[in-house]
Amino acid sequence: MSKSDQFERPVVWPDPRIVHDFPYDFDLKNHTVYAGLMGSISHGTFVPKDDPDSIDDVDIMAIVVPSPKWLLGLNQWEHWVKQRDELDVVVYSLRKFVGLILKANPNVVGLLWLRPEFILAKHSAFEAFLRNRHAFSSRRAYESFVGYAESQLNKMGAPGHRAYMGAKRKELVARFGYDCKNAAHSVRLLRMGIEFLETGELHVFRASDADEIRAIKGGLWTLEQVKQEVDRLSDRIAAARDRSPLPPQPDAMLAERLLIETTQEVWAQSDSG
Numbered sequence: 209m210s211k212s213d214q215f216e217r218p219v220v221w222p223d224p225r226i227v228h229d230f231p232y233d234f235d236l237k238n239h240t241v242y243a244g245l246m247g248s249i250s251h252g253t254f255v256p257k258d259d260p261d262s263i264d265d266v267d268i269m270a271i272v273v274p275s276p277k278w279l280l281g282l283n284q285w286e287h288w289v290k291q292r293d294e295l296d297v298v299v300y301s302l303r304k305f306v307g308l309i310l311k312a313n314p315n316v317v318g319l320l321w322l323r324p325e326f327i328l329a330k331h332s333a334f335e336a337f338l339r340n341r342h343a344f345s346s347r348r349a350y351e352s353f354v355g356y357a358e359s360q361l362n363k364m365g366a367p368g369h370r371a372y373m374g375a376k377r378k379e380l381v382a383r384f385g386y387d388c389k390n391a392a393h394s395v396r397l398l399r400m401g402i403e404f405l406e407t408g409e410l411h412v413f414r415a416s417d418a419d420e421i422r423a424i425k426g427g428l429w430t431l432e433q434v435k436q437e438v439d440r441l442s443d444r445i446a447a448a449r450d451r452s453p454l455p456p457q458p459d460a461m462l463a464e465r466l467l468i469e470t471t472q473e474v475w476a477q478s479d480s481g
Contacts, residue, residue, distance in 0.1 A: 219245060219266060221328035225292050230299075232285060234275040238478045241302060241331040241470060243270035244322045246315075251396065252418040253425065257294070263377045263389060265296035268328065269319055271305045273474040279303065306467045310458050312349040314356045314397055320344070321410040333473040336466050343459040345408055350449040353401030354442070360394040361438065363387060364431075384427040391434045392425035398441035405448035 221243040222236045230236050247267030248254040255262040278285035279301070286304040290297045300308070300316070308316040320341040337344075364387045381387050399417065404410045414421055423429060429437075 219268070219328065221268065221270060223268075223295060223297075226290060226295065226297055229290055229292065230288070232274070232278060232288070234272075234278065235478070236270075236272065236299075239272045239274060239474065240329050241271050241273055241334040241474060242319065242337075243268060243327075243329040244319055245326040245328065246318065246322075247296070250318060250322055250326050250412050251421065252413045252415065253392070253396075253421045255422065255425070263374065263380065265291070266294045268295060268297045269316070270297070270299045270329070271302055271319070271334070272299055273302050273471050273478075275478075276475065279471070302467060302470060306463050309344050310348075310460055310463055312346065312352040312458075314349075314353050314400070317344070317349075318410060318412040321412045323413050331474065333470045333477075336470070340459075340462060340466065342408060343462050345404070345410075345454050346458040347405065347449060347452050347454045347456050348458065349401055349404050349454065350445065350452075353397050353404070354445060357394045357397040357401070357438070360390040360397065364390045364394075380427065384431075386431045386434075388425050388427045388429075391429070391431075392421050395424055395434065395437055395441065396421050398438065398445055402441065402445045402448045405445065405452040405454060408454055 222230075222240065227236055244250070245267065246269045248264045249267065255264050257264075273279075274285050286301050288299045290299075305316060305319075309320065320338060377387070377389065380389075396414065396417075399414075400411060424434065
C-alpha cells in the first residue's frame with residue numbers, strides 16, 4: 209500500500225488547499241526545502257477514517273526558507289499552522305526548525321528520520337541536514353522526550369483539555385475514562401526516547417510496537433496498565449540517559465553553517481534571489 213492509498217485523496221505537497229490559504233507573499237512550493245507525513249502516519253499507527261473510532265488526521269510538516277523580507281525585515285516569520293479537512297499542517301522556517309532540532313523537540317526531530325515513503329518534498333539543499341542528522345542528536349533528548357510525555361499524561365483527564373477535542377474524541381474519553389490518544393503518545397514518546405538515547409538512532413516508524421500503540425489508542429489498555437507502563441519506562445529512560453553514547457550537546461556550529469548555506473542556495477534558485 210502506498211502512502212496515499214489509505215487516504216480519501218492523494219497526499220501531495222504543497223496541497224492546493226494549503227497553497228490557497230497560505231497568507232504570505234512567497235511561493236510555498238519554490239521555498240520548501242523538505243516536507244513529510246508526520247504523526248500517526250509516520251509512526252505506522254494511523255487508524256483510517258473508515259474505522260468508526262478513528263480520530264487521526266493527516267499530519268504534514270514542511271520546512272521553508274522564507275523570502276528575505278520575512279527573514280531579514282522587521283516582521284520575521286517563523287511558522288504557520290493550518291487545519292483544513294483531513295489535513296493538519298505545520299510549516300516552519302528553516303531557522304525555526306534548526307532551533308527546534310537542536311533542542312531535540314520530539315515533534316520536529318523525527319522529520320530527519322522519516323522513512324522514504326513518507327517524504328513528500330525534498331530540496332537538494334536540504335540533503336546536508338539529512339546526512340548530518342547524527343550531529344544534531346544529543347542527551348538533550350532526555351529532557352525533551354520526558355517533558356513531552358509528561359505533558360501528554362497531564363492532558364489525559366484534564367477537563368479543560370476536552371474543550372479542544374472533537375465530538376468523537378470526547379465520546380471516546382467518556383467511554384474509557386481517560387484520553388487514550390494522549391496515553392498512546394506518552395508511551396510512544398518514552399519508548400522512542402529510550403531507543404534514541406541508547407543507540408543514537410531515532411525509530412520514528414514503530415515496527416516493533418505499532419500494534420500495541422494502536423491498542424492503547426483504541427482503549428484496549430486500562431488506565432492502570434498505562435500508568436504502570438509509564439512508570440516502568442520512566443525508570444528506563446533515566447538509566448538510558450546516564451549511559452547514553454550521545455554527546456551532551458548537539459553540534460550547533462555545524463547547524464548554523466548549514467542553515468546559512470541552505471538559505472543562500474534556496475534564495476539563489478528561487479525568485480527571491
